[in-house]
Amino acid sequence: MNNETGIPVARSGPLTGVVILDLTRVVAGPYCAMLLADMGATVIKIEHPQDPDLTREFPPLQGADGNAISGFFAQYNRNKMAVSLNLKQPAGRQTFLDMVRKAHIVIENFRPGTMEKLSLDYATLTEANPAIILTSISGFGQQGPNAPRPAFDSSAQASGGLWSMNGTVEEPMRVGTVLGDLSAALYGAIGTLAALREADRTGHGQWVDISQQDSIISLTENALVTYTATGKITVPEGNGHPFVKPYGRYACKDGYVFFGAYTDKFWREACIVFGDEALITDPEIDTMAKRFNPDVHDRRVKPIVEGWCARHTKAELEAMTGARFPLSPIKGIDEVVADPHVRQRDMVIPVQYQGVDFEVFGNPVKLSGGTCEQHASAPGVGQDNEAIYAGWLGKDEDELETLRRNGVI
């Protein structure tokens, strides 16, 4: 029992005592809230009783006896509580505002305008609680001509410029993960925590407006300033590098590795490790400028690196390299999961959902004071209705029964 809030959970981590109302669905919003839950915040996931988060049915699906329990949901909703609530009913809206009065943060990723339609816009929330922070994650943000457009990861990658920089010149490609969703989640967490500091100090919350397109734009490295300063448009490099050779993906005995000789020093280190010290003083290839020449590279340098890699396995190459020059096996997700270093850093952790045990990725924020993502569970729909509505808000059994009977919870 947390005495400060009356919420019946014991939490550890730097955000202990922070109460977050999580109205989000799918990925961007749920991941934002999950990151904060892992660090100790009490996150109450709020779902429509008949139309809960659709990712409760997203693959991978597991479970005995024909049950289909979602590992996807387990991963992104661990460490949360859950209540059911129909915000469209007046009693549902009132119950939500009752929670807003006692909470610190609301996170939502509806299409812009939805909170207004529910009469739960930012101004209404601040009337209930001037310190409340509203974090809104959407495809294109809360204002601007494209604000009404729906949020899809692919739209963000396309409109934010990253699709045009990934893959090859012949076929630019969408990045192979939902980066528009995930990066918006991270910026959402950053904005929320910054706003929390101001609210802690001044008693005033604010509205944090995160756009997936904005988030993608911020991940284009120096492409934007390169264009505005020089007019040059960044194009995909595939597995090449704009000013480093040798660089790329090389076949070895049992797969592929990345090798990149970013500097002359790294090139010399590689020559030594692979027993080709004589190459260090070879006048045709002894500087980056010479090795970068396409003819020299293709005729001399490329076959050398290919030969080095072809003679060894990924594990051998990783061990030989140590900290001397940039080389890493290109690992499939199976190899990532098996990596002892990854295991030691708790980046594969157990999470339980509906009685099924899953292993999901851990939280990359490692704190010396500890977090609480280990052995977490993800909640069922409305699992914590009693704890939240009776234990936290103080509703009696008659009130709860009325809410149930009317389909509000």
Next chain:
Amino acid sequence: MNNETGIPVARSGPLTGVVILDLTRVVAGPYCAMLLADMGATVIKIEHPQDPDLTREFPPLQGADGNAISGFFAQYNRNKMAVSLNLKQPAGRQTFLDMVRKAHIVIENFRPGTMEKLSLDYATLTEANPAIILTSISGFGQQGPNAPRPAFDSSAQASGGLWSMNGTVEEPMRVGTVLGDLSAALYGAIGTLAALREADRTGHGQWVDISQQDSIISLTENALVTYTATGKITVPEGNGHPFVKPYGRYACKDGYVFFGAYTDKFWREACIVFGDEALITDPEIDTMAKRFNPDVHDRRVKPIVEGWCARHTKAELEAMTGARFPLSPIKGIDEVVADPHVRQRDMVIPVQYQGVDFEVFGNPVKLSGGTCEQHASAPGVGQDNEAIYAGWLGKDEDELETLRRNGVI
């Protein structure tokens, strides 16, 4: 003048009054500190007087009279102050500890062990200031067998599993941006702000340990839990989608667009918008399951979508689509910069560095209380030595002169 700290800068934003000592170089650390500077923190970039951040020379380079001023540096170091300091000299180390006593946060991205070698490990910092937060960003984190390996974005992408999921099955590709650096910066900011809340409340700081490999692993969506739950290894999809067709990159009159009919509803909306209502009831292609069939897709569906897109320009397609179904032009960075929506959201902002005006990306964290990234500047090496060493630390001119003469600053 900030009366609380004595640092002579007026800052706005939720992190006003937070003082950050920024020992970082290149991308991951500087971007982490920049995000916090944009939100009002006072960031003091600390560089070796003879060996400053090498990105001061990174392209794009601009400037009249043969000057080569870096837009790269301007982008990632806006809104910071800068002092020069040689940490290897005893007087430099002492001056650093003088700053630690008055600061909230230290951010560093040296290779693990470097802070110890400088006798500036976390324990030493907390002796000087128990509330200090140390945020360390590295390739593989502060502990574990791979900790000594150097930090390269490509190594993180390779070892974290994302390289194996991007591109095509035939040639998996590194993601076309430095995502290992950038994501570590974002997690660093999240961990720092969470630790700041605990320090504000308890007076105790902590050590935030961010690994680029961990950061990449966390961006693999459901690949990890899919593998642990089912044994299935996620492979690249190129511009395809594992369970949606039609989906992908389609040629239009003046470029390419993304179109994705994720649901039957979106398919019907597209049929209406493109004047092909009759297709809605076409019994061969009226459900996702039928359209997903490879033969049906290639013979019937693909040519229909190609025809829709080929008849229009990107701008026409974007306007026709509105909020009805997922479609977006695949924009080059030039088109991103020209996008009125992007401009309205302040995602292209002016920054000055060494007298040169650059336009760089804005901060995706949009706060109703405001931030301070507009019209920022990036500092020269040691530009704020007087303000910090005299104005903040209270050193007199004799002390400063001694530090200068001995090459400490």
